[in-house]
Each structure stands twice: as structure tokens, then as C-alpha cells.
Amino acid sequence: MGYNCVVLVKQVPDTARITGQAMKEDGTVNRAALPAIFNPEDLNALEMALQIREQHGGKVTVLTMGPPRAAQVLREALYRGADEVVLLTDKKFAGADTLATSYALQRAVEHIGPIDLIFCGRQAIDGDTAQVGPQTAEKLGLPQITYAAEIIGLAEDGIVVRRAFPFGREVVKSPLPCLLTVVNSANQPRPPSAYLVLARKLAATSLEIPALLERWPEFGTEEALDRYLEERGLKIPLWTSADIDAEEERLGLSGSPTKVLKVDYATLETSESKEVPPSAEGVSILLRELADEYIL
Secondary structure (H helix, E strand, O other): OEEEEEEEEEEEOOHOOOOOOOOOOOOEHHHHOOEEEOOOHHHHHHHHHHHHHHHHHHEEEEEEEEEHHHHHHHHHHHHOOEEEEEOOOOOOOOOOOOOHHHHHHHHHHHHHHHOOOOEEOOOOOOOOOOOOOHHHHHHHHOOEEEEEEEEEEOOOOOEEEEEOOEEEEEEEEEEOOOEEEEEEOOOOOOOOHHHHHHHHHHHOOOOHHHHHHHOOOOOHHHHHHHHHHHHHOOOOOOOOOOOOOOOHHHHOOHOOOOOOOOOOOOOOOOOOOOOOOHHHHHHHHHHHHHHHHHOO
């Protein structure tokens, strides 16, 4: 039998490139000021779902909530092998905390239809709350397995998963349907491949792969990519709050009880810097000082 899998992903700011403009005055993230990337552990969740489809059959649908530019992570999901993608985008979703986000995801998953497994990363690198996955499972009324590192067994009567923690591990079994949050040690995500998109569309065309490859355009702009996807039936589906029959008062800021009281900024002064000699002895001295200050 095949398994209908849904993967919840997020486009996040690249926190490795934080600047002084990373936060707005209201305490929300200034996403426009930072490069956007595919949340790392969501890639592990996608890979786990793809492996299940390869071993057991079924379908992988990738779902994200965000502004129109979040469609980029969905395109990347297609290039990695996802069957279908959906972008939840609506101004009514803006400013959502984990409670409002999980509600919108719950409604979207229910709108997708019957599912067997839901996957998401353990947590997103922009919020680090690890709450959206568990809250979505709770709203859907599904069992959940967090910190999933390996699927040991999968059958109609349930799924057996090894969980990985900082100080140990355990093996648990859950009935289906079930939601899993996946850790970064679970697997090595496959790289994107435009060939996968072409291969999936071969059944609907009389052209052979070499002919399709000859016509592969040079994507210099978002508009060119959109045209290409639309011509081949790969345009990203957009769902609004109305499409998922969501209650407006439970979305965005109005549905978010979490408020940022204060944002503190750490300012590094030049007096706090220290030059380390580029030698083994210099590194050894630095490590001792860091250990003495309980930094390491």
C-alpha cells in the first residue's frame, strides 16, 4: 500500500547573516532584511517522506505558509522530488505566532484530505520554539512523535520510530495517522534536481527527455520561472484563508496571544575584541580563556 504524506516546511531568514536590521520595532522579524532559505530540519523531514514514498509508494505533498516569495521553497521541494505543493498565503496570516500558525496549518491539512503521515522539522531556526509541529498535531487530534531520527518499521497497524535526544534515545510505536517532527541527524537531504520535474511530466508529453532538456530555459528571473511552470502545469497553487475555511479571528495577529514585550540588542565594542596569534599556541591560549570564562 502507499502512504499519503504531507510535509510542513518554512522559508526562514538565514540566521547566519544577522544584521542590525533583523528585528522590527514591534518585536517581529524583519524578514525582508535577511536572505531567505529552506528551514534546515524541514529538509530532513522532506527527505524522510520521500524515502517512505520510494519504499512503500504513495504521494508527498509539501505545504508552507508565508508571503508569495515563500513559493521558492516549494519549487525547491519539487526539484527534490515532491509530488505536489501548496502555498498558504494571505495578509490575514501576517504576524501569526505558533498558535495561529498551527491553526492555519491544521485547516490546510484537513483541506488536503485523508493523510497517513505528517512530517515537519523539529524546529525552525528563526523562532526556535519547536511548537508548531506538536500544536498542529494537537489541533488535528493526531498522535505525535517528536525528535524522530529513524523509521524502524511502517505498516498498516502503525509506525515504529527511533527518537534521538541530547542524552539518549528511545523507540516508540504509534498508530496512523501520525505527525513526526524530524531532527537533523535523521538523514542527508538529497540535492535539488530539475530533472525530477521533467521526468514527472514525461507521461503527459510525447517529447523524449533529450528534447525536453534542449528546451530547458535559462531562468534569469522569477517571471521566466513562473511562465515555465505555468506552461507545464507546475504553477504553485495558492490557498487563502477562505480556501481553507479558516476563522479570521484565529489567524495572524488577532489570533496570536504571544506578544514580544521587549527586544534587547547585543552590541559588540572594539574593546571586546582580541587578536589571536595564528598558531597552535595561540589557539590553545584562546581555548583555555574560553573555558575559564565558562563559554566552552
